[in-house]
Amino acid sequence: MSDAGLEYVLEMVGISKSFPGVHALDKVTLRVKPGMVHALMGENGAGKSTLMKCLFGIYREDEGEIILKGSRSKFHSAKDALEAGVSMIHQELSNVPERSVSENIWLGREPLRRIGILKFLDHRKMHDDTSVLMKSLDMDINSSERMGGLSISKQQACEIAKAVSYDASVVVMDEPSSSLTETETAHLFKIIRNLTAKGVAVIYISHKMSEIFQIADEVSIMRDGKMIGTHPVADIDEDALIKLMVGRDNTHRFPPVESRIGELRLQVKGLCSSNPRSFRNVNFELRRGEILGIGGLVGAQRTELVVSIFGLRQVSAGEILVDGERVLVRSPRDAIAKGIALITEDRRGSGIFPLLSVTINTAVASLGSYLNVARFLEHRKIEAESQKLNEALRTKTPSMATQIQNLSGGNQQKVLVSRWLMTMPDILIMDEPTRGIDVGAKYEIYSIMADLARNGKSIIMVSSEMPELIGMSHRVMVLCAGRHTGTLEKSEATQESIMRLATQFE
Amino acid sequence: KPVIGALIRNLDEQFVADYAANLKVLAAKAGVELKLLDSRSDQATQLDQLNTLITQGVKYFVIVPNQTEATEQMAKAIKAVGGGAAFSNIQPSVAALKVGPNFFLASSPESVAGSIQADIIDNYFKKNPAALAPGKTINALFLLGQLGHPAQKYRTEAVKNGLKAKGYKLNVIAEDTANWKPDEAQQKMDAWIAAYNGKFNIVITNNDGMALGAVESLLTAKYTKADAKDGTILKVPVLGVDATQVALKSMAEDKLYATVLQDSVGQSSTAFELALAMATGKYKPGFKAWGLSPETKPGSEAPANDAAVIGQCYLVPFKAVTKENYKSFMTK
Amino acid sequence: MAAKTAAGTIEPKKGLRAFISKNTNLVTFVSLAILLGLLTRGRSFEWPSVRNLMIAESVRAFAALGVGMIIITRGIDLSIGYVVCLVASVAASFAQTSDYTAALYAGRDFPLWLPFLAGIITGGLFGLLNGVLVAYGRLPAFIATLGTMSVARGFQLIYTKAAVVGSLKDSYKTISQGSLGPIPNLALYVAAACVVIWVLLRHTKRGTNFYAIGGNAMAARVSGINVERETVAVYTYAGILYGIAGCLLAGRLGLANALTANGMELDAIAAVTVGGVSQTGGVGTMSGMVIGVLTLGIINYGMTYLGVDSYYQLLVKGFIIIAAVYFDMKKYARRS
Amino acid sequence: MAAKTAAGTIEPKKGLRAFISKNTNLVTFVSLAILLGLLTRGRSFEWPSVRNLMIAESVRAFAALGVGMIIITRGIDLSIGYVVCLVASVAASFAQTSDYTAALYAGRDFPLWLPFLAGIITGGLFGLLNGVLVAYGRLPAFIATLGTMSVARGFQLIYTKAAVVGSLKDSYKTISQGSLGPIPNLALYVAAACVVIWVLLRHTKRGTNFYAIGGNAMAARVSGINVERETVAVYTYAGILYGIAGCLLAGRLGLANALTANGMELDAIAAVTVGGVSQTGGVGTMSGMVIGVLTLGIINYGMTYLGVDSYYQLLVKGFIIIAAVYFDMKKYARRS
Ligand SMILES: Nc1ncnc2c1ncn2[C@@H]1O[C@H](COP(=O)(O)OP(=O)(O)OP(=O)(O)O)[C@@H](O)[C@H]1O
Ligand SMILES: Nc1ncnc2c1ncn2[C@@H]1O[C@H](COP(=O)(O)OP(=O)(O)OP(=O)(O)O)[C@@H](O)[C@H]1O
Ligand SMILES: [Mg+2]
């Protein structure tokens, strides 16, 4: 695979790209060496994904050229890119939910069997190849399972397997770890090291600082559509990197959470999912001003738990008390009425309204509080309030009227946070709240959490990022395969202690 | 108990619905089991229905076909089980009647409706020569039924040919389909009144529904005159076909000028009596159905123009419905 | 402004070109109107012509507003034509002159509000049924409304026995056929409906909910919107609009029969799509819907006015619909 | 589909119940067939009845297979009825007896393959047009095919001048009307088409691509699938199937006119939806489509056989379609 003699396997020179209203890329140059992990960093909306989409033939760059393995290349479609030896894990999950794992992996390049002049699918080979691939990557996924039936993290694992299976010389990974826990991320890194050992170049995009220092050899930093510079990772430290990214000093990773823990706000008693595979007999309580972290491995049923509390799924037993009063939550409406808010994990599936404006996306859950006496919407107030919230989170958007689908992933997430802040919830449940969010904005979200806690609000934060769990939570509750295996006070919560509880299988 | 199958073109059409209703009455009176099926204007469905009834052992049929050209095939299928059929409304082809002596025409050919319209128009202009344009010219607006529908085709052709045969110069100012629908007719008429104000002297339509749509449009546009001396308060006469009760009501109000009765009772009774006679073995050549004898002399129009099958043709008269006689068609 | 106007953004385009690319529907309509004006040497701009166009499209406008809202929530409604037909028949049956011997309720004289009440209730009930099937039965809207279309048609035929329901009272007809000064009543009703729909879509919570449901039903549910209830609401509102359409249509024609309004669903859907209501849900405005109706209206009216051969009318109409939507789509093309 | 055992582990349900919940379409069909069998005291199971059913549904089956594939790619096709009508007219015009004076090409005798060639090319071209409009024109399939429907209808009228194209050669009619032993030719053609479609959907790359495009067009695109080309392909294949349907229909009827096959699109779409092809794309099988066609077929056939009043047939049919799809949907309910 390695093209010996070439210093760079991929050169993107002077790439520019603009969308209506935005210069997403401005003469960006990126050079990637073979056998290396090249990290691409930058704030949300800096243009990382756009750059990679230009490489992959999804977008056509306005100017600039792409030189792959020494020759100038023009990719008109993903097919061209794949054939030239570029594969990509996309920021947004991109699979076909109704088809099987193996069909998804070989999509577009299915093994064929020739009968006469006709070519037919070789179902057996497809199945066998998948098993071999999964085995070689040490993944435990049944090749004939329906993709949509897998958990998000397993779906992501399939995407990784698929990208690897192309035997490409450049593998682009756009936030591959955003829906993975640390163990799985470690597994991903093993896969990446195997790739680089074979001379493959990996372009790795992530907002998780620690990962960069674990895996990357070089790092390029983008800001506002421009390339700021490329540095060997050995020459740079975290603070310097953050400074390059956000263009200002940022010494603290977490704001101080100085809140007074008050009386009980939420009690969950013996809650069991109606799905027998999911959580059972979960008990916990949440107080005013408290931030409760929920940790666990992927598949620990944390999402199921919070989603059930929010009324999106049925429970078969147990009760929920808000302010000491037993409540029946059959739908999100009931939950919202009780002052509960949930930022879901699946931004595209259950978060954004792609074609609607940033304003409506922000205000949609709180319209009821913005009605005048005639029950008409108070547009002016709505606009002012959504703009205020988005400004506070530094959402980067051409205007408040822009369709949210035109925002970068991280900025979309910020709008979702604004949406739920606007409902002024007493209990804010955040499922992977900082997934895909850049360090600067993460700090802003943490600050908001701290503010809310200080004002007596309660927060539940489901997170797969250990530092965040430890840094922000008053207590960390840990689930393992649907069982509540323990709760750690802030003082006891360390990577090791959480991990121990998270792996306490029956 | 004799069984008679009735294959009916489309029960959404009032003529056909009336035809079917009368069949039911006759069957109940005669103690016959009537299997009545509606093909919703789809010839393929009608073939399927025929097959089904044949499978059930039905041999004798009253048929309102969808297309003339399909009648031979249906006749052959019926012949194969030794049965017979009487066709109404849409004429069977000569070939269909030649399939066997047990196949009959019991109808008023669609073209007769057109010819009668031509007669009425002729009468009107004879009485009101001033309404004619110079040079014995008729400036007509035509509202047609669904294009390709047999009734649309034959009625239109016949009225045009009839007028020409009577020595008129026919000038078609505008001609368009309104798909039998009053609402479409009204819309077309609205546009035409704006476009051809004063340039037309008659509105000819393929059915009453469209005629009433046109009448409504003319009324709304105040295309009226003070008196109804010529039989209508509209500036130009509007003609329909069908003689529906609403149309008669409109005539009573001096709005619609005239219409043509296609005799649903006559046609259905004739066809039913033929089928019943076959089913009970009482049919002999020359049989009188609904008081009608079969034709003896070949006429001008298929299939009653072929001497070989003329004894199988029962022509139920169409009737002009005009100021003089409309009251006799109204339900009490 | 949350916008970081720094390096990243461009000022939105200004002026005529921006206006054109944002308002393709309006541009299409105006171009067609001007074309027709040229072809008729200005006669199509005269008041009687304009008036005719307004009258001709008014009933369809009600249907279009209804189905337009449904499409905003990402639904569809194929039952329109037969529901309007059934409503028109029901309404007409209560508005027949009492001396008409062939009337459905011969000899009975009903008050003038009864046909409207009966018609609107009929329409509303069918809308409700559609909504329940889609929302709670989880049927695809296409198939649910295909089913109710068949049901509505059956009821119409059973109710009228395929006969024409005619000879309506003048007082009833005047409601549709009358004018206020030079302006036809129908146009006034449409205008009133437009205002209501505009307020609903722009200025109420429910309207916003419709857009949200069409944009992403799952996200709408998570945001606390009662997706089922709102879905039932939108179909019911549409049903009520069809009800009004049916009542007015019966009055306008002075009769109703089994063919009345047949195929109106396709006209209405085509109109709102031409007007920029997107079938992928979440996009569309009241003004767009009305422009769409007028655009198709001017095509129909223009071709009739010019006396285009009816065979060719179908060709022309097909091509114009395709072209109009094509240009409208172009404005989204760059984004996908 | 999962039951809880003592230890809390899950085993997929086995046996009849699992089979039923996985094959609702088949169950619906079989139940209706048994019901009809009971109502007719077994006579509907006799060969002549079965044969009638096969003949009646065969043409529709071609249309259903075509639109079924389109729906798998998340499209829709409203042009079916008029395209089949146009094809039937074109094919018929080349198969008229040479001594028929009113023939379109009176006095000309064409070889027997010409009507088929002409018909299939016509169908294929319309399919191609639909595909290009949807794939490259980026028009919503609903509106693109609504436009081409109008165009096809216009062409049919222009070509035939609204006359019946009749008096077809016996040799041509035999192709549709003949039998091979007790089995009608039409059923054999459908069987052959089913095999081809089954292989296409299950055993070729293109078939997989159709599912992928319907399931997630973006994922298909980034996997290197040429979404536009495949979309054009699926509409063209469907067009070819409509072409065959039209040729066979003309032979079966011995004629074609402007009313032939009108409304077939709704029947075909309803059939495949009843057969479990999902309008949300990416789901559906050949066998499901055929079962759907047979289910609607048995409803029509049964009501004809039992002599249900035509007005009530509409009601019954509407309700059965709704119910059938409702039960089929239930199996997805849990996933959403
Ligand atoms: N299809 C599009 N249409 C319009 N604007 C777009 C489109 N895609 C991206 N943008 C804009 O381009 C800019 C760069 O977006 P991009 O997705 O590349 O950011 P990113 O660096 O990947 O951010 P994140 O870390 O949040 O994923 C953003 O301002 C975004 O709003
Ligand atoms: N078959 C399914 N149908 C619908 N949603 C599903 C299905 N399987 C998983 N999900 C959803 O996918 C998400 C992630 O699945 P996963 O199994 O990882 O959930 P979890 O274990 O609750 O999450 P976490 O990783 O946060 O602990 C959850 O919202 C879950 O409800
Ligand atoms: Mg990105």
Ligand SMILES: [Mg+2]
């Ligand atoms: Mg989770």
